[in-house]
Structures are given as structure tokens and as C-alpha cells.
Amino acid sequence: xxxEGQPPIVELRDVDKRFGDGxxxxxxxxxxxxxxxxxxxxxxxxxGKSTILKLISGLIPVSxxxxxxxxxxxxxxxxxLAFVFQEPTLLPWLSVSRNVEVPLRLQGAGAQRRAKVVGxxxxxxxxxxxxxxxxxxxxxxxxxxxxxxxALSVEPRILLLDEPxxxxxxxxxxxxxxxxxxxxxxxAWTAFFVTHSVxxxxxxxxxxxxxxxxxxxxxxxxxVDLPYPRTEETRESQEYQRLVGEVSRILRSVEELKP
Amino acid sequence: MxxxxxxxxxxLRHLLPVATGAGMILAWYGIHxxxxxxxxxxxxxxxxxxxxxxxxxxALWGAALNTGxxxxxGFASAVALSFLLALVLSLSPLVRASFYPYLMxxxxxxxxxxxxxxxxxxxxxxxxxxxxxxLICFFPMVVNTTQGLISTDRNLVDLFRMCRAAKWQEIFLLxxxxxxxxxxxxxxxxxxxxxxxxxxxxxxxxxxxxxQGGLGFLAxxxxxxxxxxxxxxxxxxxxxxxxxFVAGVIALSWLALHKWHDSFSQSDA
Numbered sequence: 001x002x003x004e005g006q007p008p009i010v011e012l013r014d015v016d017k018r019f020g021d022g023x024x025x026x027x028x029x030x031x032x033x034x035x036x037x038x039x040x041x042x043x044x045x046x047x048g049k050s051t052i053l054k055l056i057s058g059l060i061p062v063s064x065x066x067x068x069x070x071x072x073x074x075x076x077x078x079x080x081l082a083f084v085f086q087e088p089t090l091l092p093w094l095s096v097s098r099n100v101e102v103p104l105r106l107q108g109a110g111a112q113r114r115a116k117v118v119g120x121x122x123x124x125x126x127x128x129x130x131x132x133x134x135x136x137x138x139x140x141x142x143x144x145x146x147x148x149x150x151a152l153s154v155e156p157r158i159l160l161l162d163e164p165x166x167x168x169x170x171x172x173x174x175x176x177x178x179x180x181x182x183x184x185x186x187x188a189w190t191a192f193f194v195t196h197s198v199x200x201x202x203x204x205x206x207x208x209x210x211x212x213x214x215x216x217x218x219x220x221x222x223x224v225d226l227p228y229p230r231t232e233e234t235r236e237s238q239e240y241q242r243l244v245g246e247v248s249r250i251l252r253s254v255e256e257l258k259p
Numbered sequence: 260m261x262x263x264x265x266x267x268x269x270x271l272r273h274l275l276p277v278a279t280g281a282g283m284i285l286a287w288y289g290i291h292x293x294x295x296x297x298x299x300x301x302x303x304x305x306x307x308x309x310x311x312x313x314x315x316x317x318a319l320w321g322a323a324l325n326t327g328x329x330x331x332x333g334f335a336s337a338v339a340l341s342f343l344l345a346l347v348l349s350l351s352p353l354v355r356a357s358f359y360p361y362l363m364x365x366x367x368x369x370x371x372x373x374x375x376x377x378x379x380x381x382x383x384x385x386x387x388x389x390x391x392x393x394l395i396c397f398f399p400m401v402v403n404t405t406q407g408l409i410s411t412d413r414n415l416v417d418l419f420r421m422c423r424a425a426k427w428q429e430i431f432l433l434x435x436x437x438x439x440x441x442x443x444x445x446x447x448x449x450x451x452x453x454x455x456x457x458x459x460x461x462x463x464x465x466x467x468x469x470x471q472g473g474l475g476f477l478a479x480x481x482x483x484x485x486x487x488x489x490x491x492x493x494x495x496x497x498x499x500x501x502x503x504f505v506a507g508v509i510a511l512s513w514l515a516l517h518k519w520h521d522s523f524s525q526s527d528a
Contacts, residue, residue: 057421083421089414093436093519106422106432134519154422 007071008032009190010056010158015065017051025051027215028065033190033207035157040193040205042247044255048216049194053160056192057083070157077158079107082151086163088143090135090150097122097131100149107154121149124183141172148180152187161193165200174235177203181230198251202243203230210247212254219257220250303488311488312495318477319489323496326473329385330457330504333392334449340393341400341445348401349408349434366398370456374463383464388473391460396449403448407441408434440520443512450508454500474500 010033017026025048033039041049054060055067058074058081069077082103090099100121101114109117122128125145135143144164151159165173177200184191195201201208205224212219224243226234234240284305291304303311312319348355370391377387411434419429461475474497481489517523 059417059421078421078423081421083418085414085418087414089412089418091415091433091436093439102418103422106419106424106428136519136521 006035008068009035009037009070010192011068012052012055013066013068015052015055015067016063017048017055017060018063024063024215026055027217029216029218030065031209031218031221033192035190036188037207038184038191038193038205039207039209040195040201041209041211042195042198042201042251043211043216043219044213044251046216047211047213049211050162051216053083053162053192053194056158057081057160079154080157082154082156082159084147084151084159084161084164086166088135088140088147090143090146092135094134095131096127096133096135096138096146099135099146100153102150103154117153117155118149121153124152124186125149125179140168141176144168144176145179148176148183152183155187157189159189159191161191163194163196166196173197173200174232178231180204181228185229198244198247199235202226202240202247203235208247210250210254212257219254222247222250300485300487303491307488308491308495311486312492315486315489315492319474319492319496322472322474322477322493323500325385326388326454326457326461326475326497327500327503329388329460329473330392330453330500332385332389333394333457333460334396334453334504336389337393337396337400337449337453338446341397342404342442344401345404345408345438346430348405355405362398362401365394370395370459371463374460378464387464388457388460391464392453392456395452395456395459399448399452400442400445403441403445404438407438410441411437439515440522443508443516446508446512447505450504451501454497454504458497458500 012032013030015026015029016024018024025046029048029052031039041052043049051060055062056069056074058069058076058078061075067074070080074081091102094102097118100118101109104114104117118131119128122131125148127142127145127149130138130142130146135146138146147164165176168176181204191204193201193204202224206228208222208224209218210220210222211217222243226237226239226243287302287305291299291302294302344358348358373394374387374391377390381387381390415433415437416429419433424432457473458475458478461473462478463475465472465476465479474493478490478493481487481493513523
């Protein structure tokens with residue numbers, strides 16, 4: 001996926017993060033993402049993987065080091081980013097279509113453009129027939145798809161996903177993983193994905209960063225060379241199984257590092 | 260499929276309250292008849308109350324309108340001003356810390372003590388009644404609305420900030436609608452208190468001069484004349500006024516919340 005010779009779309013250089021006088025959350029974290037990379041951050045609780053997403057999104061500042069997003073400071077690059085939270089994080093008083101258009105509305109986009117973009121985003125997550133529903137009338141998986149459609153509505157170049165499918169059952173989660181990759185085939189964004197699930201990490205990404213905790217560091221990086229598009233058959237391939245085993249092994253060794 | 264027994268249960272559910280009411284009226288007659296004839300005036304029979312209701316009708320309904328007007332004015336102004344104050348209080352914990360002690364003082368001072376002060380300030384009548392109702396409704400409204408405004412889901416706030424929402428957008432498109440369930444909790448408490456507040460206010464600060472007072476004032480007149488039937492009728496009208504307020508508030512909250520909030524959920528998902 002990564003095109004050589006092009007500057008990285010996101011680069012972290014020696015990034016430190018601590019909150020107030022607390023212990024360091026991140027210690028000299030460095031990595032670069034090329035256009036189209038699907039990078040998964042995996043590691044024990046407290047390794048700062050969600051913090052990395054918040055730093056890239058510009059929601060919180062770094063304590064030391066530098067982050068460059070598309071040649072800019074993260075806080076100047078917000079229009080190129082979209083964030084998907086662990087919870088669906090929908091506004092319960094708005095219908096599905098009104099929820100999807102929230103970012104556009106906040107940016108002051110006109111009604112015509114909003115209608116067009118919302119229609120497209122809902123088609124991508126296959127929820128056109130639920131556009132007038134309220135969130136409480138949807139299942140957990142449907143809510144998450146609305147949340148995804150909302151993120152896609154701003155046509156981001158970079159998608160930040162913080163354990164988006166963690167609360168769903170495994171079958172729904174597998175379906176959504178496949179849908180996520182199918183959407184990515186159409187809109188080539190760069191993704192940063194946080195998860196606790198090794199299987200999910202291997203299925204989705206072309207690069208996996210395994211992190212260690214206290215303080216958070218990038219412990220190891222793995223390339224996943226399984227070809228896209230990936231489907232249910234991918235999960236049955238030997239290479240997939242081997243990678244799941246290898247990532248699990250590294251994760252276990254990272255857990256043992258814990259003081 | 261409903262089990263066939265539920266039809267019977269539903270009929271019982273409608274019949275039982277009627278039966279209870281009939282039983283209570285019978286008991287009322289019973290007590291009335293066992294009292295000695297000198298004391299019987301203390302508890303007028305239901306039909307005597309009904310007659311007083313008709314005889315005093317014009318006075319009662321006029322008084323109810325006066326009290327209702329004062330209650331509505333005090334209630335509405337408490338809702339409006341409490342909303343503005345809640346917006347200010349929601350801005351920071353420091354602002355809340357500096358206001359809350361004085362709100363508590365306002366809440367803790369009994370209306371009975373405030374009434375004479377108000378009468379000296381603004382004179383008896385509608386103004387005093389409105390202010391007393393306002394004072395009773397204000398506190399629960401401020402506390403609930405403020406709590407709602409500061410309880411917004413953290414992730415939703417992050418979402419708005421990531422979308423570069425202006426502060427006014429965060430407040431009016433996110434915090435205010437998210438606070439609506441809390442706001443309506445406050446509104447229900449205030450809606451129950453408003454007619455009571457207005458009648459109490461009317462009792463102490465109602466106006467006789469040049470016109471008619473409200474229900475509280477009417478109660479004073481009837482009690483001074485030992486018109487027990489009319490007093491009971493006044494109580495019934497006061498109760499009715501309370502129901503009107505509560506029904507109004509419930510209708511408003513239904514309009515605002517039924518589509519999306521779980522408190523009005525049906526299993527239609």
C-alpha cells in the first residue's frame with residue numbers, strides 16, 4: 001500500500017506524553033505512516049495506544065517531540081481527520097441521517113451538500129433504509145455503522161478508530177471488519193486502529209505496532225502481507241493463522257515485561 | 260398473543276379505583292353520621308360539598324383563575340431565569356461554587372418569612388403571589404438544569420471539539436438538548452410546586468382590595484365564616500389546579516422527549 005518516495009502522511013518523532021505531574025504515558029514513540037497504510041496499535045492496557053490517537057487528532061498536545069499530519073501540526077489538520085470512538089457516541093435526539101451530518105453542519109456546509117454526502121455515507125454502511133430512525137431503535141452494530149458513516153461524511157484522509165467494535169459480539173464484529181475493508185477499497189484513507197483483539201488486528205492491517213506499557217513504547221512492528229481484498233477465506237489461510245500466533249506470542253512477551 | 264386473563268385484569272384495573280372511591284365516600288358519610296349534631300359541621304357530607312361547589316362556583320373559578328395566573332407567571336419566569344442562570348453556572352466549577360451557597364439560602368428561607376417582606380416591598384396581590392411562586396420553583400429548576408448541562412457525554416464533547424465546533428454550537432447543539440431530560444425532571448418538580456406556591460402566596464399576600472383574591476385568600480374568607488363545605492370545595496379546586504399543571508408539564512416533556520428518550524420508550528425498535 002505504501003508508496004515509496006512520498007512523504008509520510010503521519011509521522012511521530014520522539015513523542016513523549018504525560019498528564020500533569022503523572023507518570024509518562026508515552027516515551028519516545030516514533031513511527032511514520034504512508035498513504036493508504038492500515039496501522040493497528042495493539043498492546044496491554046495503559047500502553048497509551050488510545051493516547052496516540054488523541055495526539056494525532058490534535059485533541060491533546062504532545063509533552064515533547066513532534067507529530068506531523070499531512071505536513072502540518074495536528075491541530076491544523078483537523079479537517080483531514082475523522083475519529084471513531086469505542087462507543088457509538090451518537091446524539092440520541094437526532095435521527096440517523098441528522099447524526100451523520102453533524103460534522104458537516106458544524107462546519108457550516110449547505111443543505112444540498114449535506115444531503116448528498118449523507119446519502120453516500122449511509123449507502124457505504126448499508127443503512128439507507130434506517131435514515132429516519134432514532135439511535136435507540138438501532139442494534140449495537142447498526143449504531144456503530146452510523147458512527148462510521150458520520151466519520152466518513154467529512155471525507156477524511158486519515159481515519160482514527162479507537163476500539164470501535166470492542167463492545168460487539170464476534171459475528172457482528174467480523175462482519176463490520178469486512179465492511180470496513182470493503183469501504184476502504186473505495187475510499188483510500190489511512191487508518192489508525194486501536195484494538196485488544198489479535199485476530200482483528202491481523203485481519204485489518206498491513207502493519208501492526210505492538211506496544212509495551214509503563215511507559216508506552218513501540219515494542220515491535222510486524223508487516224501483514226496478506227493480499228487485499230480480505231474475506232472470510234483470509235481467516236482460514238495458513239499465513240493468517242501463523243500471524244495471529246506470532247502477534248499473540250509477542251503480546252505475551254510484552255505482558256511479561258510488566259514490572 | 261396476550262393471555263386471555265389480561266382482559267379481566269385490565270377491566271379490574273379500571274374498576275378498582277372507582278370502587279375504592281365509592282368506598283371512601285361511603286366511609287365519609289359514615290363518619291359524618293356518627294358525629295354529634297353540634298360537631299357535624301366540621302365534616303360536611305359529600306353532597307353538601309357538592310352544593311357549596313355550585314353555590315360558590317363563580318367565586319371559586321374566578322379565584323382559581325387568579326391563582327392559576329400567578330402560578331403560571333411565577334413558574335414561567337422561574338423556568339426562563341433558571342435556564343439562563345444554569346447556562347452561566349455550567350461554565351465552570353468556580354462559578355458554581357460561588358453561587359451555590361446563596362441559592363441554598365434562598366431555598367432554606369421559609370416562604371412564610373419571605374411573604375411579609377415581599378408585601379412591604381411590592382404590596383399584596385398578583386405581584387407578590389408571582390414572586391413567591393417564582394422563589395419556590397427556581398431552586399429545583401436551577402439545580403436540575405445545571406446538572407444536565409454539565410453531564411454531557413465526554414466523547415460527544417470531544418467529537419464536537421474535533422469538528423472545531425464553536426462554543427455556542429457546543430452549548431446549543433449539544434449541551435442543551437442533552438440536558439433536556441434533566442430539565443424536565445426539574446420542570447415536573449417545579450410544576451407540582453407552582454400551584455402550591457401560588458396558593459400559599461395568596462394565603463399570605465393575596466389581595467382583597469378592589470377585587471377578588473385567589474384560592475388562598477378565599478380559604479381565609481370561608482374559614483372566618485365557618486363555611487366548611489366551601490372550604491372543602493376550595494381544596495378540591497386547588498387539587499384540580501395542581502393536576503392541570505402536572506398534566507401540562509407531562510404533555511410538554513412528552514412532546515420534547517418521546518421520540519428519542521428511553522423514559523418514553525415503547526418496544527417498537
